[in-house]
Amino acid sequence: MITTASPACRYGYYPGCSLMATNRAYDISTRSVARELEVELVELDDWNCCGATAYLPVREKRAFVLSARNLALAEQNGRELATVCNACYVVLRKTNKYMAEDSHLRDDIRQALQAGGMDYSGNVRVRHFLEILVNDIGEARIKARVERALSGWKVACYCGCQLSRPFDDLDHPEYPQLMERLVGWLGAEVVPFPLAAKCCGGMAMTTHPETGQVLTGKILKVAKQRGADCVATACPLCQINLEAYQDKVGRAVGAPCEIPVLYFTQLIGIAFGLPPAALALADNLTPLEPLLGEKVTS
Amino acid sequence: MQTALARELCEEFLEDVYALPHGEKLKQCLQCGTCSASCPSSAAMEFGPREIIASLRAGMLDRVLNAKTVWLCVSCYSCSVRCPAGIPLTDVMYELKRLEVDKGLAKDAPGETMAHAFAETVDRYGRNAETTLLRKYFLRTNPLHALAQIPLAIRLFVRGRLEILPRKIKGLDSLHKMLAAIEENGRR
Ligand code: SF4
Ligand code: SF4
Ligand code: SF4
Numbered sequence: 264m265i266t267t268a269s270p271a272c273r274y275g276y277y278p279g280c281s282l283m284a285t286n287r288a289y290d291i292s293t294r295s296v297a298r299e300l301e302v303e304l305v306e307l308d309d310w311n312c313c314g315a316t317a318y319l320p321v322r323e324k325r326a327f328v329l330s331a332r333n334l335a336l337a338e339q340n341g342r343e344l345a346t347v348c349n350a351c352y353v354v355l356r357k358t359n360k361y362m363a364e365d366s367h368l369r370d371d372i373r374q375a376l377q378a379g380g381m382d383y384s385g386n387v388r389v390r391h392f393l394e395i396l397v398n399d400i401g402e403a404r405i406k407a408r409v410e411r412a413l414s415g416w417k418v419a420c421y422c423g424c425q426l427s428r429p430f431d432d433l434d435h436p437e438y439p440q441l442m443e444r445l446v447g448w449l450g451a452e453v454v455p456f457p458l459a460a461k462c463c464g465g466m467a468m469t470t471h472p473e474t475g476q477v478l479t480g481k482i483l484k485v486a487k488q489r490g491a492d493c494v495a496t497a498c499p500l501c502q503i504n505l506e507a508y509q510d511k512v513g514r515a516v517g518a519p520c521e522i523p524v525l526y527f528t529q530l531i532g533i534a535f536g537l538p539p540a541a542l543a544l545a546d547n548l549t550p551l552e553p554l555l556g557e558k559v560t561s
Numbered sequence: 562m563q564t565a566l567a568r569e570l571c572e573e574f575l576e577d578v579y580a581l582p583h584g585e586k587l588k589q590c591l592q593c594g595t596c597s598a599s600c601p602s603s604a605a606m607e608f609g610p611r612e613i614i615a616s617l618r619a620g621m622l623d624r625v626l627n628a629k630t631v632w633l634c635v636s637c638y639s640c641s642v643r644c645p646a647g648i649p650l651t652d653v654m655y656e657l658k659r660l661e662v663d664k665g666l667a668k669d670a671p672g673e674t675m676a677h678a679f680a681e682t683v684d685r686y687g688r689n690a691e692t693t694l695l696r697k698y699f700l701r702t703n704p705l706h707a708l709a710q711i712p713l714a715i716r717l718f719v720r721g722r723l724e725i726l727p728r729k730i731k732g733l734d735s736l737h738k739m740l741a742a743i744e745e746n747g748r749r
């Protein structure tokens with residue numbers, strides 16, 4: 264019997280530490296959406312922190328070893344590794360790239376992995392789940408699954424910086440399009456949002472609050488000015504920065520900044536008609552009732 | 562201050578930068594200022610990335626290290642993708658941060674405290690957890706500032722979004738062997 268050839272729909276999955284608690288709604292909604300689209304996400308067994316932006320300023324090679332251990336785990340059963348955290352995405356990809364370009368670095372890292380009983384030959388492709396949905400799954404399959412089109416929703420698509428920087432081979436580094444296309448397939452109206460790839464300040468929200476608040480404030484302010492009624496994110500730290508400090512950042516930029524903020528995966532799940540619990544909507548810090556027209560309970 | 566020692570340190574540092582992937586391109590900086598104009602943090606910096614490069618090339622490493630600039634870099638890569646000379650500026654900023662860490666020059670920088678709290682947590686558990694990280698961070702900076710975080714902590718807690726300790730990975734021993742093996746190779 265001939266079955267319809269299903270395109271490569273199995274990926275290693277690297278959730279990252281943030282998704283274990285603080286941003287578990289991102290993990291839950293990612294898995295739910297993947298299931299609906301028959302995309303198999305196989306979580307790496309016993310993955311470790313990728314080191315993020317915060318380990319690099321302490322020791323670079325140690326940071327690369329942390330990432331490389333995850334790449335080695337991924338290589339054990341596949342070639343494609345999906346992540347939903349912008350920081351993880353960049354750090355894992357960067358490790359891959361520098362290992363490929365610098366043979367001394369590669370030897371050092373491989374020796375370190377071997378000292379711990381593992382190895383990595385450099386054959387894993389690191390991908391962001393957003394890009395997988397757009398490029399591998401595609402418009403037809405996603406549209407076909409939409410049950411409750413987001414008509415009337417005005418969405419500001421906020422990608423954050425590291426999704427298209429420094430790796431700008433998949434999307435425009437400053438005016439990214441991938442999320443806008445995807446959100447458009449869900450039936451929502453995408454508001455023009457020139458700050459889509461401007462930085463929210465990342466950890467500066469904690470280490471340099473005056474700077475972080477202004478950067479995040481500008482993003483929320485402009486989203487509101489452009490008429491958006493929600494902001495979609497693709498990174499756990501962006502989500503926290505945008506949803507958790509709206510009163511403070513509003514004061515910092517002297518403009519109203521209250522607006523619902525959701526992960527792009529939650530937006531997809533809503534359009535697919537999934538129940539709120541499958542998307543952990545009750546985790547969100549901003550009220551979603553105005554959008555959903557119903558109360559969110561878990 | 563322009564002592565011979567400072568100059569020598571600067572040259573040594575530049576050699577380390579040239580050793581980074583594409584680091585040699587630093588020599589081709591046009592001083593166009595695109596990087597500083599693109600930097601989201603430049604308003605808060607004493608001087609931006611363009612001036613950092615100018616200072617380094619003039620042998621004034623101390624000027625760079627004294628300015629409150631490098632720890633304000635949030636690694637957004639705006640400068641790196643826009644630089645017409647292809648200079649990996651974000652990596653240069655990382656290298657400067659590592660130099661400060663190495664020489665013990667960044668002791669009061671909040672960014673440095675955060676980076677260390679993060680690295681320690683990851684070294685110990687193999688993973689990070691925000692609660693542990695922030696507890697360490699605020700204890701070392703200003704514990705009173707932690708109070709301002711309590712309302713947010715409560716909002717997260719009632720939603721089950723706070724994890725008290727990171728979950729240790731099973732392969733911690735093997736990870737530690739890997740980290741010990743890489744340690745032998747200098748600052749990077
Ligand atoms: S970047 Fe954040 S989420 Fe990703 S693994 Fe590291 S700490 Fe964890
Ligand atoms: S926008 Fe902020 S949180 Fe998001 S990737 Fe950039 S620095 Fe990280
Ligand atoms: S953008 Fe590049 S060439 Fe221009 S000043 Fe900055 S580093 Fe130099």
Ligand code: SF4
Nearest residue numbers: 600634635637638640
């Ligand atoms: S990477 Fe750092 S220096 Fe470069 S633009 Fe971003 S914040 Fe500024």
